[in-house]
Amino acid sequence: MSGRDAGARPAKDAAQPAQPAKDAEGAPRPARRRGRPASADRAAAGEAARDRILASARAEFAGRGYDRASIRSIARGAGVDPALVHHYFGTKEQVFEAAAEVSFAPAAEGLGHLAPHGPDGLGEELVRFFLGVWENPASRAPLLAVVRSALSNETAARILRGMVTRQLMARVARRLDAPDRELRVELAAAQLVGTAIMRYVLEVEPLASAEPGELVARLAPAVQHHLTGPAAPAGPAGEHSRGG
Numbered sequence: 001m002s003g004r005d006a007g008a009r010p011a012k013d014a015a016q017p018a019q020p021a022k023d024a025e026g027a028p029r030p031a032r033r034r035g036r037p038a039s040a041d042r043a044a045a046g047e048a049a050r051d052r053i054l055a056s057a058r059a060e061f062a063g064r065g066y067d068r069a070s071i072r073s074i075a076r077g078a079g080v081d082p083a084l085v086h087h088y089f090g091t092k093e094q095v096f097e098a099a100a101e102v103s104f105a106p107a108a109e110g111l112g113h114l115a116p117h118g119p120d121g122l123g124e125e126l127v128r129f130f131l132g133v134w135e136n137p138a139s140r141a142p143l144l145a146v147v148r149s150a151l152s153n154e155t156a157a158r159i160l161r162g163m164v165t166r167q168l169m170a171r172v173a174r175r176l177d178a179p180d181r182e183l184r185v186e187l188a189a190a191q192l193v194g195t196a197i198m199r200y201v202l203e204v205e206p207l208a209s210a211e212p213g214e215l216v217a218r219l220a221p222a223v224q225h226h227l228t229g230p231a232a233p234a235g236p237a238g239e240h241s242r243g244g
Contacts (some may be wrong), residue, residue, distance in 0.1 A: 123224025
């Protein structure tokens with residue numbers, strides 16, 4: 001071959017069309033588009049992927065708290081691209097709200113099945129139902145995730161307050177016929193939520209180890225009193241009754 005022929009060959013590094021990236025098996029990998037889930041995630045998208053994201057979110061919020069949990073860590077736990085989390089839920093606040101709704105679903109559904117009678121006996125009915133939800137490991141774990149996050153973050157607390165008010169207390173208030181029924185239900189809820197925090201979150205003994213039946217017997221009269229007992233007479237702030 002002559003020098004002319006050798007010199008005529010194109011240089012190895014001359015401009016060539018860019019070769020697509022390949023995966024581990026040598027197949028071309030489609031280019032990522034900014035702001036869209038990867039193709040592998042899009043193929044896996046659906047109820048299964050959404051459920052994995054919610055399960056990962058509950059685990060992250062329970063283990064790390066609202067402030068330390070992130071969209072990236074939630075996506076990593078679900079095995080998806082972070083863009084898919086945004087695609088389904090939006091912001092971290094919206095992910096938390098969706099996880100909280102799933103956590104409260106058994107409680108909201110169960111309240112709808114309470115016996116549709118009047119307020120008599122409602123205290124015991126509520127205590128049994130409330131403890132039943134918390135005693136069930138399947139429903140307790142996601143509830144713990146929500147409550148722990150709400151205890152340390154105002155955004156999470158605001159979301160939890162809204163859900164408790166909308167899904168739980170409003171349903172119970174409809175069973176009462178009193179001008180101060182919202183306050184009555186809130187006092188009953190404070191009794192129950194306080195018990196849950198002491199027993200299941202802080203695990204304070206001996207409350208944490210008490211038998212559920214004993215707790216029902218002790219709590220039901222107090223909750224019933226909040227719901228239907230006589231209201232305390234109004235008086236000036238700081239005024240105390242004195243013996244005659």
